[in-house]
Amino acid sequence: MKARRLNVMEALNAGMAHELESDADVVLMGEDVGRAGGIFRTTSGLQQRFGSARVIDTPLDEKGIVAHAVGMALYGLRPIVEIQFSGFIHDAFEHIMFCATRYRWASGGQYSCPMVIRSPSYGGIKGGFWHSQSCEAYFVHQGGIKILTPATVDDAYRMMIAAIRDPDPVLLVEPVPLYRALSDEIVLDGQAAEIGRAEVVRAGQDVSVLTYGPIRHQVAKVADDLAAQTGIDVEIIDLRCLIPYDIGCILDSVTKTGRAVIVHEAPLSLGFGAELAAVIQEKAFGYLHTPVLRVAAPDVPYHFSIGDECYRPDAGRIRIAIERIMEFEH
Amino acid sequence: MKARRLNVMEALNAGMAHELESDADVVLMGEDVGRAGGIFRTTSGLQQRFGSARVIDTPLDEKGIVAHAVGMALYGLRPIVEIQFSGFIHDAFEHIMFCATRYRWASGGQYSCPMVIRSPSYGGIKGGFWHSQSCEAYFVHQGGIKILTPATVDDAYRMMIAAIRDPDPVLLVEPVPLYRALSDEIVLDGQAAEIGRAEVVRAGQDVSVLTYGPIRHQVAKVADDLAAQTGIDVEIIDLRCLIPYDIGCILDSVTKTGRAVIVHEAPLSLGFGAELAAVIQEKAFGYLHTPVLRVAAPDVPYHFSIGDECYRPDAGRIRIAIERIMEFEH
């Protein structure tokens, strides 16, 4: 099979197309996803190809969309639902967290809800606080849902496939700022990503940076700069999955470097970094030379006119945290 | 003023009555709160006393209840809304987290939403997974709401008053299992609790146990037992407020004892303990003899027939954690 050059959006589209093609139970629904292919065009051409019974334009009702998908999933379909922006997912919170994730357990294993909730997330598109949200952390507590977040073309395609094939509900946290900005060669071979594996983006000896989402690319840049300018050797781990996260990979890295910085776009308090810091200090206590540090957005809404520049963690703040952890003295 | 003996429910009722009496802008609304005084009878007699225009029986619609209260608060009222069980709060998630908490900021400080959301929480009443939920952690991330949780008669009364008088939205996480089970003497003097202060329930030298909610009473029992049986001297802190939590009190304790165990009823992953552990290891790194440990419910739903016994953290598990942290070796 030949490699093709796709951007993230096209890779997501290809992943959906592959599954729509190979499994008649897969359906796709959401606001504007059909005829026009979604407001980002992530679903372009899919209704034309698979028909309006399977690629469905819905009313403007996030709760209704997810709740109906829950019913479809109970019946045996594998719905993919698009929430137009993750900022509008909250209306469906009950149905994601306390319906989709509960039917299996609450029915004694009789029913299940295999479904994918696509949640376009992250800042950097001058979207203001509703169109730049990173709200994945809300879905971690009581963890009945898998949470995947691709930050490469390969992951976009393969995580989409993995999410659709998974027998349980999956939240796919999509990187809006990378939709068109990032492209890469990929072979569209229908291979699913493995759920629960982190990726060591860069091996290093001095400090582990644990991150996920588009900001991974800023971290990589900082690491290269630091290596060139200061000799600090950063190991970068893209978590890729929050539930379940890859504890083995994290501990291998942190016990090696003795230092961990967590970077995410979501706000600090009870962001996913809190869980990671709590777990790392518990499981790797004896190995840590320094406390685990977190780089995150503050606990305030995403600012429209200066948020992309000052609210979202950036290379500067990531670098400062790494330098700080390297200079740490008891 | 003479002290009276009240249970927690009566103290909450007295707090509401005091504010309904002294501030004409205070209103109370929710399912069944009026004529019948709520399914727990926490609001008994209030409609009879303050009339059905101010103590309002609403339709069965948590989203509608909170959303209408948001509008009332914008207009200048101080609504108290009752969610019948915290398990039903999720439908109102968007309006609590992204409306009530956002109007002030999003309007550049022009509008505000002073309102109290009463969320009867915690397990121990054989309620199964919808009627035993501890879901306060969901409201911490992006922290635009204050979170108070009383576990004594005094706090029930005074936190209710503090919450109603606060100029911003407050989530009042009420201890259902203590409603009738705990009573105490109290002077109904209309004094509000101070928001943001923890309580040192028991001073000790060896290990700090940070907790909140009804389980504080089990922790106290364990501490007494341990003191008597093993000589381990436990310091207990009832956090009382999650946003803002009392960092001074926590750090004073942990830097003194060098050991911290966090105990809560909510599930482990991204429960409030995660944030505390992350912050403590960061701010008190040099003082810690051991990692911070967490005692929490597992990340599964609250089981009906064995949940009160095996799911909810109990004295046994709390004691084991304390013993473990005292025995910790690098």
Add this chain to the structure above:
Amino acid sequence: MAGKRKSGKKPAAGGGRAGGYCPLGDAVRAGIRQVIDAQGRLTGDLPEPDLDRDTLIRLYEMMVLVRAIDERGWVLQRSGRVEFWIPHKGLEAVHIAATMAFARNDWIFLGYRHPGALLLRGAALVQLFAQFFGRRDEPFKGRRLPTLMGDRRLNVVPMTTQVGSYIPHACGAAWGAKIKGDDTRFLTFFGDGATSRGEFHSALNFAGIFKPPVVFICENNGWAVTTPASAQTASRTFAQKGDAYAVRNLRVDGNDPLAVYAAAREARDLAAKEAPSLIEAVTYRLGFHTSSDNPDLYREPEEVEEWAAWDPLIRTCKYLERKGYWGKRQEADLWTRCTRDIDAAVEQAEAMPLPDPASMFDDTFEQMTWMLEEQKAALLGDLERCS
């Protein structure tokens, strides 16, 4: 809600009101369709459905069994053997007759007052009681509150516990069947209170647009805990809410199993022809809301009395007697049998084991994550150490 007292926001200050609580006596004026009256006589409104003797007897026997279960559940709860009880006295006709109107492989999404749906589909009594006792070997493995029933083998989906949240699940499942080209139809029951939730709105709106084969039955039993139906909405009826979504709708006498059967049957047929229906079944909760409730705080005894005269069991019994299908002997025998069967089921169910702590972790994901494995090991270790 026409014909009912408007207790709404300002409840009538107790007593004095003779009658006017129950609209079934004036059903035509209230737009409520009926087959039989309080005495089991044909009213001439809806035609008598074409049901044979055995079926009618089965219908009645099930209603009695369900009543007997309620009585027993109540006693078990009051004596502390069952933790919690949700009564269904007076509500037997709606769910039993509607279930009979559907095929065995049609799906039902039910509430918490509908044991007859399971029993009609073949669930053993002991299975129900095992659920009430929270025992290990019932479909939900003891995980859920008593009376939250269901069983996949019987195509009965367990309730979500949040009132009304499952309405769009039922609608979505029906839509799924339509997409798959299956012939399955779907039935869901929910209360008057449930119509206030956004889920009702979502489901009816989607149903109007996508036309899945679903029948919504709003069991208007007069109350949502302490809130009268008249305070739940200002709409004259619950049925007419269907108009807002172009969903076919009607009101039936929910204490008349023949009317419910006729309406449900017709709706089931239409469902396959792209016409979902909303049926408001006007009935009355004769019992408490739950075992934690105290109706004295919010309703008049006269109201309960007036409705008790329309008890679906009495009406159905009289109808059968009129037809010569039933008599005093059968009635006595039936109650004896029910009592005996329930005795046996209770004894057997109560003796069953409780679930293991380890089982709390099962059925979270198809394959447990390491996170839960670790939490499970830690918890079991702690429990071990404590014991």
Add this chain to the structure above:
Amino acid sequence: MAGKRKSGKKPAAGGGRAGGYCPLGDAVRAGIRQVIDAQGRLTGDLPEPDLDRDTLIRLYEMMVLVRAIDERGWVLQRSGRVEFWIPHKGLEAVHIAATMAFARNDWIFLGYRHPGALLLRGAALVQLFAQFFGRRDEPFKGRRLPTLMGDRRLNVVPMTTQVGSYIPHACGAAWGAKIKGDDTRFLTFFGDGATSRGEFHSALNFAGIFKPPVVFICENNGWAVTTPASAQTASRTFAQKGDAYAVRNLRVDGNDPLAVYAAAREARDLAAKEAPSLIEAVTYRLGFHTSSDNPDLYREPEEVEEWAAWDPLIRTCKYLERKGYWGKRQEADLWTRCTRDIDAAVEQAEAMPLPDPASMFDDTFEQMTWMLEEQKAALLGDLERCS
């Protein structure tokens, strides 16, 4: 939606359809109330409202100003000076006429296509442009997307951004005023798409029961992004949804400011008499959904053309001309004035400073918590160190 093409789930495969898109030509049949026709002539349906010459001219001038703002906003966005733009071309009549029908101290909860509401209440043009440019010294301190406007000093509440979420806020605020015994009335605008959300259901249900002094205006502009109104619900009209809640309702021609004014005025008067209203204003979004949209993907040019013939500016202008209140000279002057005023506002607004990073932390709570103080200090320290 009567009279509109049923593109719904299966959109008509492009082209060929001559006419039939715009129901305003056949308003009576569609139950749409009108004062004037496309030529500005009285139709004889609704009576001509009693508005004096100055008021009518003010109405028209505001419509033109708002149109000119839209044109400028578009250009500013396309040239990268404004980040984002939500057009309101074609929608001037609804919000401007309705705002005029309400008193200055009545509250308005608006959407994102309603600059006229603020301008009528006295906001300076430069304030609006400062908001579009995200500048520090506008009411929201640069925090919000362009066109999400509001100003407490003018009793105009800013939109929540989630479509429809503010409908119950408006209803709740009105209820609050009723409880306080104030005479304030409330007006809210939302789209056809917004009616699908649970918030619409909640608000209408509460409004029917508690009767707050609120007027709901559903601005049915034919589309919710790429979704036609005919696919939003199967209901024949949006207005009739009010019946499900016993809320008074009607449809008006949303491109006829006189009809909107008359309906809004009457509704405002009734609101104080315990009758909230739902008004469906049938109109059309002539522009893109937002600057990120591409209507070629989902709608026919013929549809836009047909609606353009009903442009509210043209109709109003013709009406004024007929009355002898307006002529070519005034028209040219007005546009010149608008352009000049906008030029000045743009220049002034663009020169204003952006917000300080520190200001992100303001207005979270009345008193900032230590948590935010600490995060602020850390962030400012980092920014300092980076610069």
